[in-house]
Amino acid sequence: MIFQDIKLENFRNYGSQTIAFHDKLNLFLGQNAQGKTNLLESLFIMGLGKSFRTNKDSDMIAFGKDYARAVCHVTGENGENEIDIVYQKEGKIVKVDGIKLSRSIDLLEHVYIVVFSPDDLKIIKEGPEHRRRFLDRELCQIKPVYYSDLGNYKKVLRQRNFLLREKNPDRNLFHVFDESLAEYGCRIAEERKRFTERLQELSSRIHSDISQGKEVLRLEYETKVEDKESFRYLLDQNFESDLYKGYTGFGPHKDDLKIEVNGTDIRTYGSQGQQRTAALSMKLAEIGLIKQETNCNAVLLLDDVLSELDSSRQRFLIESMKEIQVFITATEIDPEVRRLLPQGYEFHIEDGFAKMLT
Numbered sequence: 475m476i477f478q479d480i481k482l483e484n485f486r487n488y489g490s491q492t493i494a495f496h497d498k499l500n501l502f503l504g505q506n507a508q509g510k511t512n513l514l515e516s517l518f519i520m521g522l523g524k525s526f527r528t529n530k531d532s533d534m535i536a537f538g539k540d541y542a543r544a545v546c547h548v549t550g551e552n553g554e555n556e557i558d559i560v561y562q563k564e565g566k567i568v569k570v571d572g573i574k575l576s577r578s579i580d581l582l583e584h585v586y587i588v589v590f591s592p593d594d595l596k597i598i599k600e601g602p603e604h605r606r607r608f609l610d611r612e613l614c615q616i617k618p619v620y621y622s623d624l625g626n627y628k629k630v631l632r633q634r635n636f637l638l639r640e641k642n643p644d645r646n647l648f649h650v651f652d653e654s655l656a657e658y659g660c661r662i663a664e665e666r667k668r669f670t671e672r673l674q675e676l677s678s679r680i681h682s683d684i685s686q687g688k689e690v691l692r693l694e695y696e697t698k699v700e701d702k703e704s705f706r707y708l709l710d711q712n713f714e715s716d717l718y719k720g721y722t723g724f725g726p727h728k729d730d731l732k733i734e735v736n737g738t739d740i741r742t743y744g745s746q747g748q749q750r751t752a753a754l755s756m757k758l759a760e761i762g763l764i765k766q767e768t769n770c771n772a773v774l775l776l777d778d779v780l781s782e783l784d785s786s787r788q789r790f791l792i793e794s795m796k797e798i799q800v801f802i803t804a805t806e807i808d809p810e811v812r813r814l815l816p817q818g819y820e821f822h823i824e825d826g827f828a829k830m831l832t
């Protein structure tokens with residue numbers, strides 16, 4: 475799929491502007507704090523109605539205004555679609571071709587996006603919640619039913635935790651929660667496991683190419699979840715300690731994704747370069763996975779990452795984006811790198827305005 479254009483109104487620091495895009499490369503250059511990431515964010519929300527930077531929809535609304543709006547045209551497998559998202563204080567309204575969607579998840583039929591930003595190193599370096607969020611985000615894109623399973627799981631988990639913190643909780647109520655938790659929890663763990671296996675296949679090949687065959691990347695989903703029966707059994711076993719702690723200590727919300735290079739845990743022992751290569755390999759593998767799963771080319775958003783990579787990784791990344799539409803932000807671009815980039819449009823971003831350079 476590709477984005478043809480976007481129209482912004484009161485979106486973050488943008489006033490009112492329509493921007494037409496090149497179907498291969500769009501380069502956004504500008505000083506810090508001018509609106510480069512905001513522009514990528516306006517594209518990203520077209521996938522799920524949500525940002526990659528914040529959970530608060532109201533953050534999209536320009537300071538002092540009472541709504542924000544972003545309207546784009548995308549071309550994909552099923553022709554052209556218009557996506558129109560309005561954020562208001564009371565909530566958001568999402569429309570495709572003028573028809574209001576009751577669930578933002580339905581947007582995903584139209585838009586597939588892979589975003590790579592310096593923050594993605596957190597997936598490698600920081601706590602397991604970053605790796606779970608990575609798996610969840612990617613799975614939601616390619617499997618809408620996962621999105622609803624995850625939502626249901628989180629809801630039941632919140633209710634169970636709430637009940638655990640009550641003074642004299644009714645024990646019978648736990649049976650109902652535990653049954654649902656086991657049902658959704660098993661499905662989530664199973665999907666994450668399967669996704670990890672396929673991601674491992676693609677990303678290890680990419681990682682090996684980038685490292686010229688010197689490094690073997692291995693991903694493994696770490697979980698104690700097996701099946702519904704054992705899930706319920708473990709909830710039972712842990713009941714007293716859950717009650718004592720006031721939260722549920724077992725389930726996929728505790729799982730992790732193990733990332734190893736040449737047999738050692740990259741989080742603790744990997745060099746910065748190895749960690750960057752792994753993050754890049756996993757992101758590029760996502761593009762391949764989306765293609766396999768949906769037969770769609772994802773759009774790639776690269777927020778400030780080119781300058782963070784050394785020249786061989788930059789070259790590899792640029793080689794990988796031949797078939798897809800790419801949006802790149804940077805404060806400046808090395809002439810060497812510029813020469814490698816495909817033809818496209820270049821924009822200068824200043825104070826919430828994108829000026830196309832000709």
Ligand SMILES: Nc1ncnc2c1ncn2[C@@H]1O[C@H](COP(=O)(O)OP(=O)(O)OP(=O)(O)O)[C@@H](O)[C@H]1O
Binds near residue numbers: 485504533
């Ligand atoms: N809701 C909002 N309304 C108005 N301005 C906002 C809003 N949210 C963020 N901004 C402004 O947008 C600017 C940041 O934009 P953005 O993150 O896109 O910068 P950037 O060009 O990517 O900078 P950098 O190179 O530092 O990453 C800040 O000046 C911030 O104050």
Ligand SMILES: [Mg+2]
Binds near residue numbers: 512
């Ligand atoms: Mg930025």
